[in-house]
Amino acid sequence: MPSILIVDDEEDIRELISVNLAREEAYSIIEASDGLDALKKAKRHLPDLIILDLMLPEMDGYTVHKQLRKDAQTRHIPVIMLTARGKLEERIAGLESGADDYMTKPFSPKELVLRVRNLIRRSVSKESESVVAAGPFRLDKNSLKLFMEEEEIDLTSTEFKLLLCLIESPGVIQERADLLQKVWGYSDMIQTRTLDTHIKRLREKLGTNGNSIETVRGVGYRISG
Amino acid sequence: MPSILIVDDEEDIRELISVNLAREEAYSIIEASDGLDALKKAKRHLPDLIILDLMLPEMDGYTVHKQLRKDAQTRHIPVIMLTARGKLEERIAGLESGADDYMTKPFSPKELVLRVRNLIRRSVSKESESVVAAGPFRLDKNSLKLFMEEEEIDLTSTEFKLLLCLIESPGVIQERADLLQKVWGYSDMIQTRTLDTHIKRLREKLGTNGNSIETVRGVGYRISG
DNA sequence: CCAATCGGTGACAGATTTGTCACCCTCTCC
DNA sequence: GGAGAGGGTGACAAATCTGTCACCGATTGG
Incomplete structure (x- = not known):
């Protein structure tokens, strides 16, 4: 069963994502509410995918992402970044730090599910993405x-x-x-x-x-x- | 099933590689004996990995490699270069032209298998970048x-x-x-x-x-x- | 069956994209 | 410095793309 780490400081959002994902497919969900926690859990659980909010207390999303990319073990885990709609700088920075995908909030649950499925399938079944x-x-x-x-x-x-x-x-x-x-x-x-x-x-x-x-x-x- | 293109002018070597790989994992093997043939097959089959001997009749390995790197479709295919042991210049040149890995002949079958497995896994995550x-x-x-x-x-x-x-x-x-x-x-x-x-x-x-x-x-x- | 809504379709005009050309500048090699 | 080739650039017209609309037929619910 693919595992997914959801990183967001708002519990509602984590809940929302989690519920929507669960409705479609069987995922094992891990949650983290701040950057440090996220890094620790990522290293321990090595999830198949990370959904990462950019706005986090203490350590922001980019930093988390950069740290993930530094570690050989977590380096290849695909990351979906959540950014506020229209915040151009955020999107840019997200892309810059090499996110595999990004989504603007508020997002359609359906879209989320699809993107998750896509990224997971890709990394699992070696589907070429181009x-x-x-x-x-x-x-x-x-x-x-x-x-x-x-x-x-x-x-x-x-x-x-x-x-x-x-x-x-x-x-x-x-x-x-x-x-x-x-x-x-x-x-x-x-x-x-x-x-x-x-x-x-x-x-x-x-x-x-x-x-x-x-x-x-x-x-x-x-x-x- | 990952596919691998083996480029070498000596049939024994191709055979040797092929047999050793097959023993460990299920790969689909494509073979080519000269540079032009290699390029053609690479473009047609888009293998997941190419094992490329440097000493080839007519078109040498570097040239093949350079051509591969020019084409968007073949650009991301990892390449393991085969060089004669001790030929330092060859190794340098190989790295310079951007080989993902190289091995000296004669090589240990176990090593080969490991490197192949490694590179194939790595390339999968690289491809998932949109x-x-x-x-x-x-x-x-x-x-x-x-x-x-x-x-x-x-x-x-x-x-x-x-x-x-x-x-x-x-x-x-x-x-x-x-x-x-x-x-x-x-x-x-x-x-x-x-x-x-x-x-x-x-x-x-x-x-x-x-x-x-x-x-x-x-x-x-x-x-x- | 009727009315209402939704989607399919052809037409069209405005906007955009595209390839070509002429003209000029720059670089290179004598 | 001069000739010649390669490349930059503005202009332009043809081709293409795109959004809108009017008009239909299809589907739906009563």
Whole structure:
């Protein structure tokens, strides 16, 4: 069973994360509320993943992260950083210190679960991360190209981001609002038809495989496995 | 199952390695006997590890290695170099060209197995990075965005691909023809000025950091670390 | 079956991206 | 210093991309 270390000083948040993760899959959860505690627990338990809030009393997230990266034992543990939305400096610093992934608060529980699953699967099953695959599709993050059985299709950057969202978690419904948030950064604007249009364009490019993108009426879209 | 490419012109050696590896763990083995063949197979199979003899007919190991490092797809594949015992210069050169590990012939089978296992494990965690960094730049493959100290910059897909090529191997000169091949798919067309223009546009977006992209006259471009 | 809502789709115009070219500067080699 | 090649740059037009809208058909609930 994969183990996850959650580092946040607010108990509610730890609880929230923990509950949401538990609902989806069997994880063993370890919690820590400050940086020092986090480091100690990371070294003792060697979790498969660490979810790290940046705002911590005493020792901040970056420092924790840097320490983790220094130790050969904890060096390869993937880290998801939690930052306040819009705090650009935080995100930058997070990236700078080499976080494997980051999420802005408040976050959608669904997104969290997906990212966790992704990172864990990656580190467990040795999946190369530059190519994301689902069903007949292989999406290459380096060339921004989509490979289907025979063909090799160029995607525009919007299409790429949209398809990436879908393909990263095959079988999981991506809600309209989430997609709009992730691809366009829209946080309200739910009334736009832009998403629909782009889905249509994607389906066209996918050709006969176009119906792999399933509409879930009233909710969003999903790509089948 | 991890796959390993063994490059050596002597069949006995390939056999020896292959047998010893197979005894310990389940690997899928691919073999090549000369440099060109090695490159071709590396690109096609994208193995998890390459064991590369330095003494090869026609194209020597360093050259193969250098070529591997130039291509985004093969760049991250760890390489174990095989050198003749005592040839200090060879070892130096091997390390210099960025081999992940090297072994002197004749080698102990046990050692080989251990090193292979080690490198394969390590490369797995390296691959799970969605953010490529060099110097002040962080390139996020998921959002197609470039993060610099203060700013967060949107890139067009062409710019993204171009910058990715450069940033993936900081300090390494990327030849014009290679860039044209990798970003545009052009295989001849060396006379085009498109590359120059895009480099210019990138430099503009990079602002004061623009001169991080260094021109190597007559050869290509390089991004400093 | 009807009305209401949701999603699919074609069209379109504005915005953006892209490749090319001409012109000029710089570097290199005599 | 001069010729020649390579590279920088601004401009520009073509190609592409993108968001919006109007109009439909499909689905849903009554």
